[in-house]
Amino acid sequence: MSELERRYHRLLRAYPAEYRRARGAEIVGTYLDLAGPERRWPSPADAADLLRGGLRQRLRAAGAADLIPGVRLAAVLAFFTATALAAVWSVLELHPPRAEWGVPNAGPFVSLGIGVWAAWLLAAVAHAVAPGRWTRRAVALALLSTVAVVPVAALAGLPRPPLFVLLPQVGLGLVALGLPDRLPASVRAAPLIAIAATGLASVNVLPRNDLFLSYYSWTASQILPGAAVVLLLVVLLLGAGLALRADHRGGWALLVLLTPVGLLFLRPLGGAVDGNMRGAPNPGWPVLAATAVVVCLAGPALLPLTIALRKRRRGPGPVASGDRCPTCGRTAERAP
Template sequence: MTDLERRYARWMALFYPAHDRRKRGSELVDTYLALAAPGRRRPSPADIADLAAGGLRRRLRTAPGVGFRLAGLLALTTTSAFASWWAVLEVLAPRAPWSAQTGPFLSLGVAAWALWLLAAVVHAVAPGRWFRRAVLLAVLVTAGVLPAAMLTGILRPPLSVLLPQVVLGVVALGASARYRWWVRLAPLAAAALTVPVAAATEPRLGFNGDYYPCAVVALPAAATTLLIGATLLALALAARHDSRGVWALLILLTPIGILALNPIGAMLDNAGPGRPIVPEWSAMAAAGVVVAVVGPALLLLTLAATDRRSAGGRSLPAETTHCPTCGAPSNSA
């Protein structure tokens, strides 16, 4: 085996599922070798990108890929509920007299929340390409609120509110599958049900005219709800020999950890019993590092273990997947 062939095989081992490598690995490597320029010793960046795209498409057809679609639906439902919650805060929270306002709203965050609610509508009426574009736009605008506030001096939501929305939004891209209409309405239903709860709660929590009092209550509560809901769903599906729920739970661990940064940071903060409701930035940063490492590591270790089991001759759960619309088992071969 030449150095170039060995390097192509290593890249393929990184991106492609084991059962694909076993069935078509040699054929794919030979194709890339035949197209490579004479004398080339390493795969070109274009070939690596092509391998990554092909491997991603194949993985999205496996059990982890189907789990990503389920995780995307749960993430979109959460972002829609939060968008509704924060939009109500933008309207009802008292304004500090010294703060620059955005028209009748509290901060620049109202633009992001409007786009997230629009994404929920698009998911209900036009899933697929248009939905992915709507979510991507919402993610970019949410991330852009921070620099926009720095340039304009207008109030913005805290980073502890913006970051979970961005991370959940990336996962929500997986919700582009064409579910049944009543399933696609779940994010909109969550947003609608959140409005009366927020309207009754936020005027009391938002007594300082900012996000913090609401955030320290709403974010951990959402983390707990999402964790319990995803775990119960994983157990229910596992009882039917369906691994979608387990993969969805693994994918959602990182967003759940981001939602729970405040209590995790409080546990790492050594300020004592009288510590403030918002931990020190050092504790929050340490909590962020823990979440950013542990969640993806668990997912990657599980993927590696599944690939190793498949490489040993046992079939992946992906060989028998489930229809994202009705949940009926289907043979991917």
């Protein structure tokens, strides 16, 4: 056995043991046939392909073949929500305080958040024009700007959006990194339509330019939970509709989105805890921080727990060829 073949066999450990015994030699042989004569290591593309294939087979063995399509559905919904919120906050940024009020601001804007929200709006444009890799890069850039605004504001001595506004955006952005490469044109344009509708609604609902808007006023305390309710209702309705066709993507999408939804509900959740403890109408920062930690730990933990429970209930045994495709979610005909 050559060193290259041995290294391919090491990568094959990503697959379940039963699958390796059945098809391992065939898979490695295919990669060796395609490899150049001077190659000593598997290419990064081959390694990524084997790891992806191993993950899909393990999910199928655990009865979670719908997980990857569910993650993609969750990514689309998270991206729509993140860009719609960016449109709302962009309108809010256009209502800075008057100079005579002595409230800190960032020039003609409320805070440095205007740069963050502009990055998210540009990601929506990239999604409509160049879906796939370029959109994911734009989302990653928007995520980076969302995180970077905290130290930048501290160094510049300028205001920024509060953490209970930035944290949900980070949670939604992390899920949105799973956007699929191919989507219908109508779906690609949907974020731009949502941004336009949200912006128009915000202009008409929010006070006029002679009033100062703050993230700490009723805007964030009502807009964020409202977005959480809408997102939750949409994924529940989609999940129910898909379940009627024996398609369980919606259930997995709900599990993936529970953490961003919890972060959108951060202030009400923290207020419920703080209000019960000391009767405070607004939660204190220690309670908000503790609530955020609980949400960020409990939400992601539900996904592997659900996979483990499904695997235990499914029991050992080979995966039939009629299981749902882990890539597209379609059901094939079962072999007799």
